[in-house]
Amino acid sequence: MKQIRNFSIIAHIDHGKSTLADRLIQFVHLVDDRQFRDQILDSMDIERERGITIKSQTVCLPYQGKDGQEYELNLIDTPGHVDFSYEVSRALASCEGVLLLVDASQGVEAQTLANLYAAMEHDLVIIPVINKIDLPVADVGRVKHEIEQELGLDAEHAVLTSAKEGIGIEETLEAIVERIPPPVGSTDKPLSALIFDAQYDSFRGTIVSCRVFDGAVRPGDMIRLMSTGRTYKVEEVGIFRLPRESRPELTAGMVGYIIAGIKTVSDTRIGDTITLDENPAPEPLAGFKDVKPVVFSSIYPIAADDYLSLKDALEKYKLNDAALVYQKDSSAALGQGFRCGFLGLLHLEIVQERLEREFDQSIILTVPSVQYRFTLKDGSTVVVDNPQYYPDPIDIAGSEEPYIRATIFIPERYVGQVMKLCMDRRGVNSRMSYPAPGRVEIIFDMPLAEVVFDFYDRLKSITQGYGSFDYELTEYRESDLVKLDILVNGERVDALSIIVHKERARERAVRVCDNLADEIPRHQFKIAIQGAIGGKIISRSTISAFRKDVTAKCYGGDITRKRKLLEKQKRGKKRMRIIGSVEIPQSAFLAALKVDEE
Amino acid sequence: MKMIDYNHLPVPGPRSSVIGEFPGLYIHVPFCRGKCPYCDFYSVPALSLIDGWLAGVEQEAAQYRKQFALFDSLYVGGGTPSVLPVEAFHRLLEALRSRFEFAADTEVTIELNPEDAKAAFFKALRSSGVNRLSFGVQSFIDGELAFLKRRHTARDARVALEKARSAGLDNISIDLMYLIPGQSEESWVRTLEEALSFEPAHLSCYQLTCEARTPFGRMKADGRIAVPDEETERRFFLLTSRFLRDHGFIHYEISNFARDEKSISRHNRKYWRHVPYLGLGPAAHSFDGTMRWWNARSVKTYCRALAAGQRPVEDSETLTVEQFRLERLYLGLRTREGVPLTDACDGAIPVAQVASLEKEGLIRIQGDRVLPTTEGYCVADRLSLMFPG
Numbered sequence: 001m002k003q004i005r006n007f008s009i010i011a012h013i014d015h016g017k018s019t020l021a022d023r024l025i026q027f028v029h030l031v032d033d034r035q036f037r038d039q040i041l042d043s044m045d046i047e048r049e050r051g052i053t054i055k056s057q058t059v060c061l062p063y064q065g066k067d068g069q070e071y072e073l074n075l076i077d078t079p080g081h082v083d084f085s086y087e088v089s090r091a092l093a094s095c096e097g098v099l100l101l102v103d104a105s106q107g108v109e110a111q112t113l114a115n116l117y118a119a120m121e122h123d124l125v126i127i128p129v130i131n132k133i134d135l136p137v138a139d140v141g142r143v144k145h146e147i148e149q150e151l152g153l154d155a156e157h158a159v160l161t162s163a164k165e166g167i168g169i170e171e172t173l174e175a176i177v178e179r180i181p182p183p184v185g186s187t188d189k190p191l192s193a194l195i196f197d198a199q200y201d202s203f204r205g206t207i208v209s210c211r212v213f214d215g216a217v218r219p220g221d222m223i224r225l226m227s228t229g230r231t232y233k234v235e236e237v238g239i240f241r242l243p244r245e246s247r248p249e250l251t252a253g254m255v256g257y258i259i260a261g262i263k264t265v266s267d268t269r270i271g272d273t274i275t276l277d278e279n280p281a282p283e284p285l286a287g288f289k290d291v292k293p294v295v296f297s298s299i300y301p302i303a304a305d306d307y308l309s310l311k312d313a314l315e316k317y318k319l320n321d322a323a324l325v326y327q328k329d330s331s332a333a334l335g336q337g338f339r340c341g342f343l344g345l346l347h348l349e350i351v352q353e354r355l356e357r358e359f360d361q362s363i364i365l366t367v368p369s370v371q372y373r374f375t376l377k378d379g380s381t382v383v384v385d386n387p388q389y390y391p392d393p394i395d396i397a398g399s400e401e402p403y404i405r406a407t408i409f410i411p412e413r414y415v416g417q418v419m420k421l422c423m424d425r426r427g428v429n430s431r432m433s434y435p436a437p438g439r440v441e442i443i444f445d446m447p448l449a450e451v452v453f454d455f456y457d458r459l460k461s462i463t464q465g466y467g468s469f470d471y472e473l474t475e476y477r478e479s480d481l482v483k484l485d486i487l488v489n490g491e492r493v494d495a496l497s498i499i500v501h502k503e504r505a506r507e508r509a510v511r512v513c514d515n516l517a518d519e520i521p522r523h524q525f526k527i528a529i530q531g532a533i534g535g536k537i538i539s540r541s542t543i544s545a546f547r548k549d550v551t552a553k554c555y556g557g558d559i560t561r562k563r564k565l566l567e568k569q570k571r572g573k574k575r576m577r578i579i580g581s582v583e584i585p586q587s588a589f590l591a592a593l594k595v596d597e598e
Numbered sequence: 599m600k601m602i603d604y605n606h607l608p609v610p611g612p613r614s615s616v617i618g619e620f621p622g623l624y625i626h627v628p629f630c631r632g633k634c635p636y637c638d639f640y641s642v643p644a645l646s647l648i649d650g651w652l653a654g655v656e657q658e659a660a661q662y663r664k665q666f667a668l669f670d671s672l673y674v675g676g677g678t679p680s681v682l683p684v685e686a687f688h689r690l691l692e693a694l695r696s697r698f699e700f701a702a703d704t705e706v707t708i709e710l711n712p713e714d715a716k717a718a719f720f721k722a723l724r725s726s727g728v729n730r731l732s733f734g735v736q737s738f739i740d741g742e743l744a745f746l747k748r749r750h751t752a753r754d755a756r757v758a759l760e761k762a763r764s765a766g767l768d769n770i771s772i773d774l775m776y777l778i779p780g781q782s783e784e785s786w787v788r789t790l791e792e793a794l795s796f797e798p799a800h801l802s803c804y805q806l807t808c809e810a811r812t813p814f815g816r817m818k819a820d821g822r823i824a825v826p827d828e829e830t831e832r833r834f835f836l837l838t839s840r841f842l843r844d845h846g847f848i849h850y851e852i853s854n855f856a857r858d859e860k861s862i863s864r865h866n867r868k869y870w871r872h873v874p875y876l877g878l879g880p881a882a883h884s885f886d887g888t889m890r891w892w893n894a895r896s897v898k899t900y901c902r903a904l905a906a907g908q909r910p911v912e913d914s915e916t917l918t919v920e921q922f923r924l925e926r927l928y929l930g931l932r933t934r935e936g937v938p939l940t941d942a943c944d945g946a947i948p949v950a951q952v953a954s955l956e957k958e959g960l961i962r963i964q965g966d967r968v969l970p971t972t973e974g975y976c977v978a979d980r981l982s983l984m985f986p987g
């Protein structure tokens with residue numbers, strides 16, 4: 001156990017996390033140079049393009065220290081978004097230390113703070129690593145000062161690196177060995193292992209990533225997942241080389257995987273404790289939460305007859321994403337589809353993008369909603385996450401919406417703007433504190449519905465990326481809710497309905513109508529787009545008819561060019577839904593979600 | 599550019615969609631004295647290449663001898679065919695006559711620019727069998743001509759038209775252009791009126807279009823040419839249609855007007871009716887009823903291929919049934935002939951959409967055909983996409 005180190009890397013986007021991970025992997029010769037590719041741990045296209053980590057990746061680096069000892073360094077790469085903060089917290093709970101990676105030219109940026117605070121909460125050793133020191137604009141002195149002043153960390157022994165140039169890689173490995181303590185735990189105690197990730201493999205079923213705190217697990221053991229009580233027979237255990245490597249056992253302190261005939265990742269819960277069925281741990285590890293979706297939206301195929309293909313794609317997708325929940329749904333406007341629950345809007349976007357790219361689906365998503373609670377006059381309560389099931393207003397005795405406690409860290413200079421943003425989003429009961437000079441922590445109680453859409457994006461843009469944001473669900477509170485319907489040429493489009501706070505309804509209606517008017521192409525007739533509550537119209541936009549669209553130009557005998565243009569338009573039309581006689585493109589459904597305030 | 603050996607292309611028999619019509623022959627003369635800033639047709643200001651080009655057209659014509667036997671229209675376009683010396687023009691027509699058969703009443707059109715119009719030239723045209731002239735006048739307002747960087751004045755145009763008439767060439771078409779920056783409705787009407795004073799058989803009225811990759815296109819991108827708004831475009835389009843119809847013309851295609859039925863351009867109508875046509879010369883397009891192909895654009899590449907005994911074809915496509923229908927729809931709906939109801943409804947009875955388009959005033963159903971109305975003409979670019987299928 002003394003030779004094991006478990007660590008994670010915390011970094012602002014673009015500060016070089018993937019490159020540093022690449023260099024560490026290359027330094028220990030885990031893959032040979034011919035097979036190496038950049039961002040080796042980011043296996044999904046979306047991750048590579050957006051520069052974010054969505055799925056945790058773990059790699060076990062064999063390293064011979066300068067002291068001559070052979071070490072096993074487990075790097076647990078974590079996702080970097082508030083939607084996945086629970087996953088991050090479980091990954092951090094599996095570590096003893098973190099590398100805090102700071103760009104030598106940019107300095108400390110706020111986005112890393114939430115994860116840094118989480119690391120502090122877990123009492124992890126934090127090693128500052130100042131990267132990109134090769135840049136001409138690098139200012140190591142200033143960055144060190146910031147680390148000490150703003151984060152209250154000792155920067156004197158910060159490791160200086162240029163991951164790009166391969167500078168300081170060995171020093172980083174040595175710092176991990178020297179400064180991060182080895183795990184503690186007892187192999188003699190009953191097995192207690194923390195699940196921090198699970199991935200689906202089409203040949204082996206679910207591959208559970210875990211950190212063993214006590215005991216040991218071997219092939220043939222019957223394990224029990226403590227939250228569900230289900231038991232499985234272990235087929236294989238091992239560690240995360242590239243690719244993974246089986247081992248005779250995983251023992252206390254180790255990070256590795258377990259394959260145990262678990263069919264889908266949904267059969268596992270991140271944060272759950274694995275123990276042995278015969279000799280169970282007295283209690284599960286602390287911190288388990290059953291993560292529930294907070295944002296709901298329906299997914300429909302663009303072409304109604306692609307429903308079965310979408311069903312198939314969702315089933316396959318779900319194998320690898322336990323956080324997604326879905327069930328059948330149907331809409332008068334869009335036909336058959338699925339109601340889905342997501343961890344947040346980024347999660348929703350990821351699911352959408354992956355369904356489109358990896359599963360080749362053309363889909364429409366409806367406006368996301370949170371779960372509202374209605375008390376009816378007969379005393380019963382209904383929970384509604386789909387505006388279609390909004391109760392008849394006559395029957396409603398009371399309505400409630402979920403609230404969160406939002407924790408926001410920002411540099412002091414942004415306080416005014418951030419306070420305004422929070423209050424615009426119906427934030428109440430604010431508290432402010434100064435955890436460090438120049439840094440402010442603001443806590444607000446806010447309706448979840450106000451933050452799930454674009455709050456984080458707005459916060460980031462207001463604070464130029466320096467704002468960090470985290471939240472926890474607190475309670476349901478009384479709220480005056482209404483259902484806003486959208487009518488296109490007098491016809492209600494059920495897929496565009498929204499449940500919204502009464503005071504926000506008009507503003508929202510105006511914006512949705514405007515957005516739709518921008519996205520729906522002009523037709524040969526005028527199109528009215530209206531927002532309505534009950535029978536009452538509260539907003540209206542009009543799309544004028546096109547009056548002229550003809551090229552009065554000499555084409556000669558080149559018929560092909562014009563036909564190709566028409567063919568392109570024709571393909572575009574296939575990505576539209578006809579409601580009434582109006583063709584509504586997929587982009588219009590997406591535009592209806594946007595709530596930008598500029 | 600990809601150069602394919604088209605010597606071994608399959609040669610399907612012409613499959614005309616209009617039974618009994620002969621194919622048309624088009625010759626592209628890729629030469630101009632200078633490039634007009636709005637034109638995106640292929641032409642070069644290198645008159646020294648004329649001999650090589652002519653030899654090329656002769657060789658190319660020989661390649662199609664068997665495939666196209668008989669034409670009833672010949673259209674010499676460009677470019678500026680009137681830059682050809684009289685001898686070259688004679689040699690061209692001679693070469694075509696010796697390689698192809700032409701019907702007795704063949705329509706022979708040549709495009710010409712007013713600045714090239716000399717009495718001797720018209721005489722030569724007449725003697726070589728040209729019976730239709732298409733004048734690139736564009737405008738009778740000097741300021742507008744200057745903006746278009748044309749090489750003639752309004753006076754040159756008047757003189758040229760007079761000369762043609764006195765040479766006995768009276769089957770005349772005039773090309774005009776509207777929505778030239780600075781042009782008012784009044785000045786456009788003045789141009790139309792003056793054109794009518796020459797009693798043309800035919801008028802082509804084009805809207806100035808600033809295509810990318812032309813000097814005007816770049817000026818449009820930089821904001822140096824204001825783009826007219828839709829209402830203005832519509833006003834000019836409807837004004838043109840109304841004005842010429844009031845003067846007895848048939849608005850038989852989006853941009854084309856004929857004094858009477860017999861003055862409708864026989865050659866151009868083939869394009870819109872899916873009748874086969876053969877195009878010779880660089881950048882020329884051809885259609886045999888099934889397949890479309892088009893030649894290499896550069897004169898040199900064109901000549902080199904022919905010298906090597908190859909077809910100078912740049913690329914080709916064989917139309918699928920779906921493409922065929924889309925073309926029939928979009929071409930047909932640009933003309934007053936419209937399309938058969940069976941095309942519009944794809945074999946089915948008139949469906950709701952067709953009926954609603956009629957209600958919206960974009961089409962008329964007459965017998966078994968769908969005809970565009972003037973409102974339909976206004977939106978012709980998307981009319982073909984409004985039909986199901």
